[in-house]
Amino acid sequence: MDTMEIDDTIYVENHLITQVNFHRRNRLLRRVTVCLGILCAALLFSNIGQFIFYESDRPASAAQTQASYDALTQDKETLQNDKDNLTAARDRLQSSYDALSEEKRRLQTTLSDLTKERDELQQSCNSSITERDEMKAGLSRVRKERDRLQTGYNNLTAAAEQLQTNYSNLQRVKDALSTLITALRIKEVQLESNYTSLKREKEQLQISHNTLNRSITQINTSYNSLWKDKDQLQTRYNTLRKEKEQLQTSCSRLTAAGEELQKKINKMTAKLRGMPCQTHWTKFDVSCYFVSTLKKNWTESRRACIAEGADLLVIDSSEEQLFVNGLLDKGQSQNAWIGLTDSLAEGVWTWVDGTPVTTAYWLPGQPNDFKNQDCGEYVSSDVGSWNDDGCFAVQHWICEK
Ligand SMILES: [Ca+2]
Numbered sequence: 001m002d003t004m005e006i007d008d009t010i011y012v013e014n015h016l017i018t019q020v021n022f023h024r025r026n027r028l029l030r031r032v033t034v035c036l037g038i039l040c041a042a043l044l045f046s047n048i049g050q051f052i053f054y055e056s057d058r059p060a061s062a063a064q065t066q067a068s069y070d071a072l073t074q075d076k077e078t079l080q081n082d083k084d085n086l087t088a089a090r091d092r093l094q095s096s097y098d099a100l101s102e103e104k105r106r107l108q109t110t111l112s113d114l115t116k117e118r119d120e121l122q123q124s125c126n127s128s129i130t131e132r133d134e135m136k137a138g139l140s141r142v143r144k145e146r147d148r149l150q151t152g153y154n155n156l157t158a159a160a161e162q163l164q165t166n167y168s169n170l171q172r173v174k175d176a177l178s179t180l181i182t183a184l185r186i187k188e189v190q191l192e193s194n195y196t197s198l199k200r201e202k203e204q205l206q207i208s209h210n211t212l213n214r215s216i217t218q219i220n221t222s223y224n225s226l227w228k229d230k231d232q233l234q235t236r237y238n239t240l241r242k243e244k245e246q247l248q249t250s251c252s253r254l255t256a257a258g259e260e261l262q263k264k265i266n267k268m269t270a271k272l273r274g275m276p277c278q279t280h281w282t283k284f285d286v287s288c289y290f291v292s293t294l295k296k297n298w299t300e301s302r303r304a305c306i307a308e309g310a311d312l313l314v315i316d317s318s319e320e321q322l323f324v325n326g327l328l329d330k331g332q333s334q335n336a337w338i339g340l341t342d343s344l345a346e347g348v349w350t351w352v353d354g355t356p357v358t359t360a361y362w363l364p365g366q367p368n369d370f371k372n373q374d375c376g377e378y379v380s381s382d383v384g385s386w387n388d389d390g391c392f393a394v395q396h397w398i399c400e401k
Pocket residue numbers: 287313314315316320400
């Protein structure tokens with residue numbers, strides 16, 4: 001604040017000094033101009049006075065007049081020179097005046113700028129003063145705060161000392177606890193290890209337990225299933241046993257009946273073998289055979305056999321196969337229908353009495369079902385063989401009864 005005030009005073013003094021010098025110069029110029037004006041007026045009045053004086057002394061001599069005239073002329077020249085000098089001096093003074101006026105304007109401009117700057121500085125100074133006052137107030141508050149903090153610091157120092165004492169006590173307790181914790185940690189590690197081992201054993205035991213449980217469940221299930229199967233088997237066994245006993249009884253009865261029937265069959269067979277066949281029929285074993293002289297298709301041929309109480313030939317044995325070959329004319333390779341057909345199921349050959357064909361005597365490459373051949377014929381040759389032919393073909397046939 002003091003520095004700002006001093007600077008401001010210096011500024012004001014400098015400004016005043018400059019302003020005073022300027023006013024002094026101006027007054028001096030005015031005085032010189034006034035003096036020059038007065039001097040010119042005095043010279044003019046002097047000339048006028050001389051002229052009046054000389055006009056009043058006209059009776060003087062011409063020489064004196066001439067002398068006076070010369071003197072006046074000389075004075076006039078002198079005055080003219082003085083006037084010129086004064087004019088030159090006035091011009092120089094005017095130039096100085098103009099320069100000084102210019103400098104004055106410049107100085108006035110500078111003064112205006114300086115005034116403005118001074119006002120700004122004054123404003124800044126005021127702001128600084130205000131700020132300084134605020135800072136002083138703040139400083140006062142800070143000092144109060146410092147005092148309060150100092151008090152608090154003292155209290156805290158006392159508390160810190162108390163805490164230090166407590167800390168030392170706690171440090172001793174902490175050391176004791178640390179030793180205890182270390183011992184407990186060692187114990188904890190051992191317990192952790194034991195716990196891990198036990199946990200692993202428990203998991204293995206749990207796995208074994210689960211496996212055993214599953215096995216027991218499966219065994220129970222299997223046992224129950226087996227028990228049920230056993231009951232069912234026992235029931236079936238009892239049933240089968242009863243059935244077996246019944247069958248054995250039936251079998252015994254049937255065996256006895258079969259034996260009885262066999263005896264009857266043997267008697268009948270012997271009787272049949274001994275019975276002669278009708279005219280145009282040929283005897284072999286227990287059957288009689290007829291080879292037609294007419295020709296018909298397979299269906300009509302079978303109908304003709306049935307009309308005679310017979311049916312188309314059924315070959316039951318190789319002996320019969322050979323016998324039939326002897327019935328036909330081998331030299332002309334004679335064909336004749338026999339009781340063989342696959343009209344019910346293609347490729348499944350059956351005899352007209354419903355029995356399946358167990359032993360066949362097909363010619364090589366037969367049966368070939370050429371153009372849907374479904375009926376069997378006997379083709380005579382050295383051994384005789386079979387062929388499938390179209391059922392609507394017309395040819396001889398062989399009956400058997
Ligand atoms: Ca037969």
